[in-house]
Amino acid sequence: MSLDSLTRRRALGLGLGALVLTGCGGGGGPRQAAQQQTGAQATAAPTTYTGPAVSLAFWNGFTGGDGPFMKRLVEQFNGEHPNIKVTMNVYQWADYYAKVPAAVSAGQGPDLGIMHVDSVATNAARQVVLPLDDVAKALNLTEADFSPPVWQAGVYKGARYSIPLDVHPLGMFYNKAVMKKAGLDPENPPKNGEEYLAALEELKKAGIQGHWATPFPFTGSMQFGTLLHQYGGRLFAEDASVSRFAEDPGVQALTWLVDLVNKGYSPKNVGQDADFIALQNGKAAFNWNGIWSINTLREVENLEWGVAPLPQIGTQPSAWAGSHQFVVFKQRTPDQNKLAAAKVFINWISGHSIEWAKAGQVPARKTIRESAEFKALKEQAAIGSQIDYLYFLPSVAGIGDASAVVDQAVNAAILMKKSPKDALTEAAAKADKVLEQNRKKYGA
Amino acid sequence: MVTLTATKAARSRAGTLTWSGRATPYLFMAPYLVLFCVFVLAPAVFGLWVSLHDWDYLLEGKPFVGLDNYSALFDPSSAVYDDFWVSMRATGIFTLFSVPFLVVLPLGVALMLNRPFRGRTFFRGLFFAPYVLGVAVVCLMWRLLLDPNLGLIDWLLGTDIAWTTAVPWAWVALVGVTVWWTLGFNGVIYLAGMQDIPRELYDAAKVDGAGRWAEFRHVTLPGLRPVALFVVTTTILASANMFGQSYLLTQGAPGGETRTAIVYILDVGLSQYKMGSASAMSYVLTLALIVVSVLNFRLFRGRS
Numbered sequence: 001m002s003l004d005s006l007t008r009r010r011a012l013g014l015g016l017g018a019l020v021l022t023g024c025g026g027g028g029g030p031r032q033a034a035q036q037q038t039g040a041q042a043t044a045a046p047t048t049y050t051g052p053a054v055s056l057a058f059w060n061g062f063t064g065g066d067g068p069f070m071k072r073l074v075e076q077f078n079g080e081h082p083n084i085k086v087t088m089n090v091y092q093w094a095d096y097y098a099k100v101p102a103a104v105s106a107g108q109g110p111d112l113g114i115m116h117v118d119s120v121a122t123n124a125a126r127q128v129v130l131p132l133d134d135v136a137k138a139l140n141l142t143e144a145d146f147s148p149p150v151w152q153a154g155v156y157k158g159a160r161y162s163i164p165l166d167v168h169p170l171g172m173f174y175n176k177a178v179m180k181k182a183g184l185d186p187e188n189p190p191k192n193g194e195e196y197l198a199a200l201e202e203l204k205k206a207g208i209q210g211h212w213a214t215p216f217p218f219t220g221s222m223q224f225g226t227l228l229h230q231y232g233g234r235l236f237a238e239d240a241s242v243s244r245f246a247e248d249p250g251v252q253a254l255t256w257l258v259d260l261v262n263k264g265y266s267p268k269n270v271g272q273d274a275d276f277i278a279l280q281n282g283k284a285a286f287n288w289n290g291i292w293s294i295n296t297l298r299e300v301e302n303l304e305w306g307v308a309p310l311p312q313i314g315t316q317p318s319a320w321a322g323s324h325q326f327v328v329f330k331q332r333t334p335d336q337n338k339l340a341a342a343k344v345f346i347n348w349i350s351g352h353s354i355e356w357a358k359a360g361q362v363p364a365r366k367t368i369r370e371s372a373e374f375k376a377l378k379e380q381a382a383i384g385s386q387i388d389y390l391y392f393l394p395s396v397a398g399i400g401d402a403s404a405v406v407d408q409a410v411n412a413a414i415l416m417k418k419s420p421k422d423a424l425t426e427a428a429a430k431a432d433k434v435l436e437q438n439r440k441k442y443g444a
Numbered sequence: 445m446v447t448l449t450a451t452k453a454a455r456s457r458a459g460t461l462t463w464s465g466r467a468t469p470y471l472f473m474a475p476y477l478v479l480f481c482v483f484v485l486a487p488a489v490f491g492l493w494v495s496l497h498d499w500d501y502l503l504e505g506k507p508f509v510g511l512d513n514y515s516a517l518f519d520p521s522s523a524v525y526d527d528f529w530v531s532m533r534a535t536g537i538f539t540l541f542s543v544p545f546l547v548v549l550p551l552g553v554a555l556m557l558n559r560p561f562r563g564r565t566f567f568r569g570l571f572f573a574p575y576v577l578g579v580a581v582v583c584l585m586w587r588l589l590l591d592p593n594l595g596l597i598d599w600l601l602g603t604d605i606a607w608t609t610a611v612p613w614a615w616v617a618l619v620g621v622t623v624w625w626t627l628g629f630n631g632v633i634y635l636a637g638m639q640d641i642p643r644e645l646y647d648a649a650k651v652d653g654a655g656r657w658a659e660f661r662h663v664t665l666p667g668l669r670p671v672a673l674f675v676v677t678t679t680i681l682a683s684a685n686m687f688g689q690s691y692l693l694t695q696g697a698p699g700g701e702t703r704t705a706i707v708y709i710l711d712v713g714l715s716q717y718k719m720g721s722a723s724a725m726s727y728v729l730t731l732a733l734i735v736v737s738v739l740n741f742r743l744f745r746g747r748s
Contacts, residue, residue, distance in 0.1 A: 412699030
């Protein structure tokens with residue numbers, strides 16, 4: 001699961017394929033239908049579909065342990081809806097993000113799919129996905145049904161383009177055996193900066209480097225973003241006009257991470273995934289990782305582990321999160337029946353997302369998140385308790401291009417190639433140029 | 445001469461036969477030619493056109509920008525200047541250090557495997573074996589083996605070298621893994637070339653009193669020249685196109701220093717969707733490779 005998101009932004013895999021399709025697709029197709037496709041369908045019944053039998057192509061990137069959960073949900077849906085047949089296709093996220101726009105452009109796009117929240121704006125600007133305000137209206141969905149940041153994250157230029165399925169925040173995973181070895185209480189993991197550093201100091205005395213500071217985007221950049229928000233900063237201005245990660249909170253955040261290495265709480269040169277491996281084989285006590293790690297850790301034999309919300313290091317609580325969201329793809333010839341059926345599908349899956357939570361996710365839907373059934377999923381619920389202070393990137397087209405620049409700065413600083421301040425200042429200058437390029441490209 | 449007469453005879457016998465005779469080579473080449481035009485030539489020309497625009501195939505406006513995408517590559521204040529040249533340097537460093545090993549080591553291996561000894565077939569298979577592995581398998585395996593803190597290699601050596609996260613060690617790892625992985629391929633080409641060298645030349649050398657070194661120097665090496673030209677050319681191009689190792693083994697660490705040009709170009713073109721800029725970069729890279737290839741051909745021709 002970590003690999004799937006890892007490669008997604010640099011969607012390179014099917015590069016050539018996409019280019020070839022570009023040549024054949026001729027581009028113009030999907031665009032003209034935009035206006036007719038929206039608006040007209042608000043009349044359709046929101047939660048049941050009574051029209052002629054339709055089939056829906058549903059694409060996503062759930063290649064990991066999450067795939068079977070979604071497949072089971074789709075099968076159950078098909079069983080309960082004899083006149084809708086949903087076929088699910090799974091691609092590596094990297095391939096998916098290259099393939100879907102090409103397929104839509106060639107008029108061969110799927111009917112609906114899943115996108116990570118930080119890709120929605122870009123795909124909205126590139127006219128790959130359709131506005132869904134009417135779907136939200138028809139299904140009676142509002143901000144109160146989810147949580148404000150998750151719900152707002154799907155809005156681009158005043159229109160909604162996606163319906164949240166889940167959020168997947170970082171949590172603090174800890175190895176109980178290692179904590180015990182250092183004389184720490186494994187049932188009471190640190191909750192703030194002071195406790196956290198004190199625990200790391202105890203671990204150091206016991207010869208253990210407690211928190212391996214990874215220089216890689218998974219999850220080094222996410223830890224950086226979390227700390228930056230905890231210190232009261234923002235990665236970018238709200239409208240993404242300029243980057244803000246090189247301001248004081250950013251420097252504080254990156255310095256804190258680099259200091260883990262300087263103070264001997266982390267080894268130098270932590271390799272890709274080494275931090276997560278170290279947690280599993282008892283070389284580290286803590287690992288800030290995504291909620292998707294739950295099922296991975298559960299399969300490790302004889303590992304005593306727990307998970308808690310991230311400690312509050314800075315002045316306020318905050319945590320990185322991603323979110324899978326439903327999107328509907330543009331078609332050359334819009335089919336009202338399919339759109340109506342897609343609505344039913346989105347609403348049904350969202351309503352049954354407790355099953356999805358078991359795959360290692362926090363349901364976006366509030367009623368489900370607050371149900372006793374979800375609270376019974378101890379690990380998911382612990383990470384889910386951070387829901388009110390998760391941060392997302394501004395909903396601006398091409399924002400991923402600018403945040404990739406941050407990855408390089410975090411990498412250089414934690415690998416001791418540059419000081420935190422220099423790395424961030426240089427990166428900010430570059431990110432501002434990228435943001436300016438994108439404003440020109442996508443229109444401010 | 446014989447063929448010529450035969451053709452003349454055929455021509456005088458039947459006109460249709462002559463015509464088909466003339467078209468035959470083109471007919472045989474046609475399938476490849478069609479594929480070449482559709483999948484290589486046309487995209488290449490299209491790419492040149494794309495590089496003159498701010499091109500995103502999904503956006504309505506694809507404004508013509510002239511040579512802006514090219515001049516940005518040479519303007520230190522542009523958004524792409526640093527990253528592009530760092531990635532070009534990475535490609536250059538990798539090519540410079542991997543090609544000599546990939547040209548010389550397989551030659552040595554081929555020389556050994558060309559001599560008769562017990563278990564020769566087994567060893568031939570052994571050296572070639574890594575080549576059949578996919579890049580993802582090779583890189584994931586070596587990433588774990590070379591991990592600076594948990595890896596087996598450092599443990600065996602009793603060192604704590606940061607093979608995957610610091611330069612110059614990351615270069616050693618990238619070159620080393622690539623050599624281990626692809627050495628067998630060049631080895632097989634050399635081996636085939638050696639088996640094509642006529643035995644009589646070696647006999648003649650022996651008669652002239654040549655030792656083993658003189659045999660190698662005056663018979664084997666000259667006999668391998670066309671093969672070596674092929675090996676050097678394809679190895680340079682393959683090294684300059686290195687993608688997977690940088691993408692998976694080091695992920696560009698530290699701070700993008702080991703990110704190769706191809707990785708960066710794909711990032712710009714297909715994840716940032718700035719296809720005009722990416723095409724311009726591709727053309728600059730292509731131009732550099734053409735220059736290197738021409739020099740390479742000159743070098744080999746000059747010696748003969």
